[in-house]
Amino acid sequence: MEETPKRKELTLAHRQSAYCIIYQSLKNGALPHGIFSSTAKLFKVSKSTIGRLWRDTNVNIADEGVTAFAILTNTDFFETKSKNRGRPLKWNREEVREEVRNVPLSLRQTWEGLSHALKVPASTLRYMRTKEKLFYRHSSSLTPYLTDDHKIARLSYVLDEIHMGTVDNNTQTASYKTMYDRVDVDEKWFYMTRENAHYILVGDRPEGIYNGDVEDLNYFAEDTPQRQVHHKCHITKVMFLCAQARPRLDPTTNTMWDGKLGIWPIGHCGHTQRRSLNREAGEEIWVDEKVTKVKYREMLITRVIDSIIEKWPRSQWNNPRFIIRIQQDGAKTHIDPDDKAFYNKLVQLGVEDKILIYTQPANSPDTNINDLGFFRALQSKYHCNTPNDAIDIIKHVKKTHDDYDHKKINRIWLSLMGCYNGIIECNGGNNYKIPHFGKDKLERIGQLPVVIPVTKEAFKFL
Numbered sequence: 001m002e003e004t005p006k007r008k009e010l011t012l013a014h015r016q017s018a019y020c021i022i023y024q025s026l027k028n029g030a031l032p033h034g035i036f037s038s039t040a041k042l043f044k045v046s047k048s049t050i051g052r053l054w055r056d057t058n059v060n061i062a063d064e065g066v067t068a069f070a071i072l073t074n075t076d077f078f079e080t081k082s083k084n085r086g087r088p089l090k091w092n093r094e095e096v097r098e099e100v101r102n103v104p105l106s107l108r109q110t111w112e113g114l115s116h117a118l119k120v121p122a123s124t125l126r127y128m129r130t131k132e133k134l135f136y137r138h139s140s141s142l143t144p145y146l147t148d149d150h151k152i153a154r155l156s157y158v159l160d161e162i163h164m165g166t167v168d169n170n171t172q173t174a175s176y177k178t179m180y181d182r183v184d185v186d187e188k189w190f191y192m193t194r195e196n197a198h199y200i201l202v203g204d205r206p207e208g209i210y211n212g213d214v215e216d217l218n219y220f221a222e223d224t225p226q227r228q229v230h231h232k233c234h235i236t237k238v239m240f241l242c243a244q245a246r247p248r249l250d251p252t253t254n255t256m257w258d259g260k261l262g263i264w265p266i267g268h269c270g271h272t273q274r275r276s277l278n279r280e281a282g283e284e285i286w287v288d289e290k291v292t293k294v295k296y297r298e299m300l301i302t303r304v305i306d307s308i309i310e311k312w313p314r315s316q317w318n319n320p321r322f323i324i325r326i327q328q329d330g331a332k333t334h335i336d337p338d339d340k341a342f343y344n345k346l347v348q349l350g351v352e353d354k355i356l357i358y359t360q361p362a363n364s365p366d367t368n369i370n371d372l373g374f375f376r377a378l379q380s381k382y383h384c385n386t387p388n389d390a391i392d393i394i395k396h397v398k399k400t401h402d403d404y405d406h407k408k409i410n411r412i413w414l415s416l417m418g419c420y421n422g423i424i425e426c427n428g429g430n431n432y433k434i435p436h437f438g439k440d441k442l443e444r445i446g447q448l449p450v451v452i453p454v455t456k457e458a459f460k461f462l
Contacts, residue, residue, distance in 0.1 A: 010053070014043055015078040018050060019057055023068055091120060093134060100135070143430045144363035151428030153361040158420045158428075159462070162454060167462070174454040174462070176417045180316070182325045183245045183261060185304060186370040187291065190379065190397050192236040192387050199225060238286065238393045239266045242370055243304045243326075246413045247406040250313040258406035261307040264299065265394045266291055286390035291333045300326075300335070301345045305355065317354075326357040329368060334359070366419050366430060373412045378404060410448075411439040417452035424458040 010018070018039055025035050036054070040047045060077070061068055071077040096118070100108070103117045115122035128134040146154070166175040201222040229235055245259035267288040275281040289295060308324060309317075316322045328334050335342055337358050346352040365371035378400055385396040415434065422432030442448040454462070 012078055018043055018053060020072055022054055146363055150363055154364055154423055155428035157361045158423045161420060172459045175451045178451055179246050179413060180248055183243050184368050184370050185243045185326055185328050186368055187239055187241050188375045189237050189239050190393055192393055195232050236390055238390050241266055241299050244374060247410045252315045257313055259409060263401045264303045293333055293335055296333050297335050297342055324355045327360050330359050330362050369412045369416050372416055414439055414452055421455045421458045424461050
């Protein structure tokens with residue numbers, strides 16, 4: 001038995017072609033046997049659709065008083081008369097759109113809330129979203145409040161990141177600096193587990209495939225995991241200091257330098273004083289340390305500066321004109337850019353003319369690649385592990401940091417330049433969308449740029 005073709009709407013060209021095929025098959029004014037079936041197979045429609053097309057067209061020819069041969073080249077004659085087919089829509093889409101705009105955002109957080117406000121079924125609203133793309137969900141994140149002084153400082157900061165040698169007023173083009181001389185430093189808490197975790201579990205076996213064996217345990221769904229803590233505020237955590245530069249090719253060794261200067265836990269290892277239910281006496285434990293200016297200055301010198309001296313590509317380090325910029329945020333525990341104790345340590349190391357430190361604008365996490373995306377990427381990878389204590393947290397965080405792809409780090413730096421364009425276009429504000437321009441695809445085809453150009457819209461503010 002032949003499969004009935006799936007019903008579909010014939011296009012204008014297909015209607016004309018089908019009629020021409022049937023008309024040209026006429027012999028002495030009669031249709032040959034099976035012409036409707038063969039034509040229907042050709043256009044993948046039912047036989048009745050082709051028969052109805054033939055009959056309706058002949059009726060129209062008789063009504064119009066024209067010959068059949070005259071309409072073969074006239075596509076207008078095959079226009080369908082009816083434009084509205086199927087069941088009429090109960091809800092006018094344009095009216096629904098306007099009514100939704102008038103509903104307060106506080107009532108638009110769930111489909112049920114919006115349904116109650118509009119008196120429209122929630123299932124209908126979901127259909128309008130999934131099938132007709134009438135609505136879309138948006139996650140609104142809190143952003144730092146910015147005063148006029150903050151905006152001016154952010155705008156001045158971004159303008160300083162533009163390479164003035166690339167500014168061309170005639171073509172209105174410019175590019176940002178490569179940022180190969182910059183190190184972003186910041187702290188981050190890493191928790192042993194998330195407060196809310198999502199897993200994919202195996203459900204009940206679908207009906208019809210159960211083999212009847214009551215001892216077949218694979219038939220039953222997985223049990224939901226139980227995670228318990230004394231209080232969610234007491235989840236074990238460790239703070240880390242991270243220093244990240246931009247990856248680049250080191251011409252001296254002809255290898256890629258990943259820009260990873262290091263990620264260091266803030267604290268020290270100790271030993272338990274006495275035996276407890278959780279551990280034996282003398283067992284190694286991690287002891288957190290409070291971050292103060294003294295502690296922060298010490299870690300900058302013994303961790304960040306020493307790592308820069310050791311790991312920075314020699315082709316740039318040996319250049320007497322090359323200066324490395326360390327960017328920090330404005331936390332109270334961070335040192336001032338003109339901190340004398342820090343400068344004296346640089347003098348002792350002989351790098352006072354090679355390294356400088358400065359502070360990013362206030363309330364501006366979008367100007368630091370760690371806050372912009374690197375920390376979140378590390379955290380996502382880190383939570384694929386299951387640490388049991390602070391020592392395990394440190395081990396897994398360091399391994400995640402070491403294994404992270406340097407190509408992805410480079411893309412975060414390019415995203416940072418895209419955020420600079422948004423900051424300029426918003427006059428120093430933060431109400432912009434982080435731009436996406438297919439960096440992964442551009443890298444695959446070998447067209448990923450080294451720097452992002454200043455957009456035409458942003459150039460108007462220069």
